[in-house]
Amino acid sequence: MFSKTCEYAIKAVLYIATQSLNNTRVKIGDVAENTGSPEAFTAKILSTLTKHNMLHSLKGPYGGFEIEEKKMKQIKISEIVYAIDGDAIYNGCGLGLDKCNALKPCPMHDKFVKIRSELKKMLETTTIHELATKIKTGKSILIR
Amino acid sequence: MFSKTCEYAIKAVLYIATQSLNNTRVKIGDVAENTGSPEAFTAKILSTLTKHNMLHSLKGPYGGFEIEEKKMKQIKISEIVYAIDGDAIYNGCGLGLDKCNALKPCPMHDKFVKIRSELKKMLETTTIHELATKIKTGKSILIR
DNA sequence: TATATTTCGGACAAAAATATCCTAAATATA
DNA sequence: TATATTTAGGATATTTTTGTCCGAAATATA
Ligand code: SF4
Ligand code: SF4
Numbered sequence: 418m419f420s421k422t423c424e425y426a427i428k429a430v431l432y433i434a435t436q437s438l439n440n441t442r443v444k445i446g447d448v449a450e451n452t453g454s455p456e457a458f459t460a461k462i463l464s465t466l467t468k469h470n471m472l473h474s475l476k477g478p479y480g481g482f483e484i485e486e487k488k489m490k491q492i493k494i495s496e497i498v499y500a501i502d503g504d505a506i507y508n509g510c511g512l513g514l515d516k517c518n519a520l521k522p523c524p525m526h527d528k529f530v531k532i533r534s535e536l537k538k539m540l541e542t543t544t545i546h547e548l549a550t551k552i553k554t555g556k557s558i559l560i561r
Numbered sequence: 562m563f564s565k566t567c568e569y570a571i572k573a574v575l576y577i578a579t580q581s582l583n584n585t586r587v588k589i590g591d592v593a594e595n596t597g598s599p600e601a602f603t604a605k606i607l608s609t610l611t612k613h614n615m616l617h618s619l620k621g622p623y624g625g626f627e628i629e630e631k632k633m634k635q636i637k638i639s640e641i642v643y644a645i646d647g648d649a650i651y652n653g654c655g656l657g658l659d660k661c662n663a664l665k666p667c668p669m670h671d672k673f674v675k676i677r678s679e680l681k682k683m684l685e686t687t688t689i690h691e692l693a694t695k696i697k698t699g700k701s702i703l704i705r
Numbered sequence: 706t707a708t709a710t711t712t713c714g715g716a717c718a719a720a721a722a723t724a725t726c727c728t729a730a731a732t733a734t735a
Numbered sequence: 736t737a738t739a740t741t742t743a744g745g746a747t748a749t750t751t752t753t754g755t756c757c758g759a760a761a762t763a764t765a
Contacts, residue, residue, distance in 0.1 A: 418562070418650070421753065424657040431668060444711070457755050464713060477762030478710045494669070506562070513568040515705050524575060524692035524701040525638070528683050535679065539672050548668035557668040561659050565723065588741070601725050608743060621732030622740045 423501040426462050428452035428559050430497055433472060433482045434489050434549035442481040453560040462501070469500045489546035498540060507537050567645040570606050572596035572703050574641055577616060577626050578633050578693035586625040597704040606645070613644045633693060639684035651681050 419427070429448050436443045445463060449456035463482055467474045471492055472482050498506060510517050511529040519526065551557045563571070573592050580587045589607060593600035607626055611618045615636055616626050642650060654661050655673040663670065695701045 418653070418655055421657065424655075427669075428656055455754060458753070460712075461714090461754090467712090474712060475762080476710085476712045476760075477764095479763065480711045480761085482712090509562070511562055511568075512572055512703070513565065514702075518705075521705070522701050523703065524695040525571075525687070526701065528687060532676065532680050532683055536676050539676055543669070543672060551668040557666050557670065558658075559656070559667065561662075561665070599724055602723065604742075605724090605744085611742085618742060619732085620730075620740085620742045621734095623733065624731085624741045626742090 419498060419506070420502050422458075422462060423498055425452065425454040425459060426466060426497050426501045427494060428454065429459060429463060430466065430471065430484070430492075430545055431548050431552060432559055434484050434545050435552045437483045437489070438486065438549060438553055442475065442479070442483045444481045448482070451560060466497070466500065469496075471497065471500065484545070486546065489549060490544055492545050493541050494543045494545070494548070495537065495540035497545075507533070563642060563650070564646050566602075566606060567642055569596065569598040569603060570610060570641050570645045571638060572598065573603060573607060574610065574615065574628070574636075574689055575692050575696060576703055578628050578689050579696045581627045581633070582630070582693060582697055586619065586623070586627045588625045592626070595704060610641070610644065613640075615641065615644065628689070630690065633690035634688055636689050637685050638687045638689070638692070639681065641689075642684060651677070 429452055432448055432451050433443055436447075445460045446456055448454070448463065449459045452459070463472060463474070466472045467482070471488070472484050474480070474482050495507075508517065510523060511525050511533075512523045514523050517526075519530075523529075548557075552559060573596055576592055576595050577587055580591075589604045590600060592598070592607065593603045596603070607616060607618070610616045611626070615632070616628050618624070618626050639651075652661065654667060655669050655677075656667045658667050661670075663674075667673075692701075696703060
């Protein structure tokens, strides 16, 4: 569904968010450890997300990553996916045809578009805050 | 959504099916040309599908691939996807957690499962024959 | 200012997915 | 039987994705 990179990104953001809900800033190592992701690779991803203004980072001692509660409520999962994987999942063709044209559709078009738009809608209506809260209250987890 | 290999596989099967509806057996080169897929790679994929008993192949002059109308009506797109990509799309986790456990779910679980089961159902209820017919009647296309 | 800590960013490495090439095996037909 | 045609399948190559390493830049604190 998503690239590995994107899975790591979502988990990282959610972990940082749960910690930010406790006013705790976290380091790359913490994120990697608590999401089951490779540390150096996670560093790359966090850097990307910071550039996309989804996280706030601070260098140096007592530095790390954090995210404001206001932002958690604003940012949707769809935006993380878009920042990492681009729009393939939203606009790409199920059969990989170059461009989509509903007037000359591939044979799965109708059925695909239905599923795809539901997925899109789901991602666009799910906030970081919503999921971070689920984790904080112990209803769900990020690593097994 | 699917791997490139799987996209090629679906398109190949559908092309062969439309030709079989006209009682025409097709060669690898025809399939590649009419689905926009690399020829040698397509050969690999067709071989796999033949082993999975989804296609019938014949070596030698006047040989090629074909699929009985009866089979077109039996085989669902879900089976092609399963043969090529395995069950990741049906059972894999959206966030890439090792195993899924609804009692200790990842925070996207509920929303994911909903979409995934709809996708699964869609693939399981779509036959090759249905899609091949759409192509044969000119309602849809396999290549642009 | 010196030091320790932490993110940033470029170069590099490994693994997986995608793709090609070539020879063998099968088979139709002349 | 000899030849041409076509799939089968192993070896190899290329590209993309995933992942590591290391030094530079920033910053807190002593
Ligand atoms: S036709 Fe439908 S499925 Fe095919 S590409 Fe366009 S949108 Fe995707
Ligand atoms: S918890 Fe839900 S989303 Fe996460 S892995 Fe299991 S099924 Fe997939």
